[in-house]
Amino acid sequence: DTAVSQTPKYLVTQMGNDKSIKCEQNLGHDTMYWYKQDSKKFLKIMFSYNNKELIINETVPNRFSPKSPDKAHLNLHINSLELGDSAVYFCASRRTGGHEQYFGPGTRLTVT
Amino acid sequence: ELKVEQNPLFLSMQEGKNYTIYCNYSTTSDRLYWYRQDPGKSLESLFVLLSNGAVKQEGRLMASLDTKARLSTLHITAAVHDLSATYFCAVDSDSNYQLIWGAGTKLIIKP
Numbered sequence: 001d002t003a004v005s006q007t008p009k010y011l012v013t014q015m016g017n018d019k020s021i022k023c024e025q026n027l028g029h030d031t032m033y034w035y036k037q038d039s040k041k042f043l044k045i046m047f048s049y050n051n052k053e054l055i056i057n058e059t060v061p062n063r064f065s066p067k068s069p070d071k072a073h074l075n076l077h078i079n080s081l082e083l084g085d086s087a088v089y090f091c092a093s094r095r096t097g098g099h100e101q102y103f104g105p106g107t108r109l110t111v112t
Numbered sequence: 113e114l115k116v117e118q119n120p121l122f123l124s125m126q127e128g129k130n131y132t133i134y135c136n137y138s139t140t141s142d143r144l145y146w147y148r149q150d151p152g153k154s155l156e157s158l159f160v161l162l163s164n165g166a167v168k169q170e171g172r173l174m175a176s177l178d179t180k181a182r183l184s185t186l187h188i189t190a191a192v193h194d195l196s197a198t199y200f201c202a203v204d205s206d207s208n209y210q211l212i213w214g215a216g217t218k219l220i221i222k223p
Contacts, residue, residue, distance in 0.1 A: 056209075
């Protein structure tokens, strides 16, 4: 059974478009995250939700908007895509008071 | 601000050799995590170290934590090609449920 899933796995789109990435976890965790990994493999935290409430909102353009309809889902919507948004986006989840984060398979976004 | 530094950032070594990756962090924390990432893949949890002096071993990899020195090490014994990957360490920030990540160490093991 997949623990943390993301769709789509690959996303190729043109500058200026709006796109969404979806994430679901079936681990019963109450904290979920979005990370951006650039070409140099550096992991940057973007957002974190705990029990559907935003708790981390790092300095990212406001073109990025997370939405958590329930504890098992955290989606990421990106408006007016730019070339610099090209990266791999990872969703992760974690149990509060728990330990490691569990990562989804990633979504490779390419903006042309 | 909590910072996590890994070194080296890149390591190329021969099969059969031993080596150590270091992870230093800048504030008190007693929870440290090691992850592995294969090219084009996701991050996989390797070790969870939860107290000073913790030592975990899995196959040819051994991780340890010294919270007083704010240092964790990932030791590779008799490296094999299959261990080639990028290894990340991360530390609990004690707030906001956030992990602070190192930059990763890209390990290449040549046959």
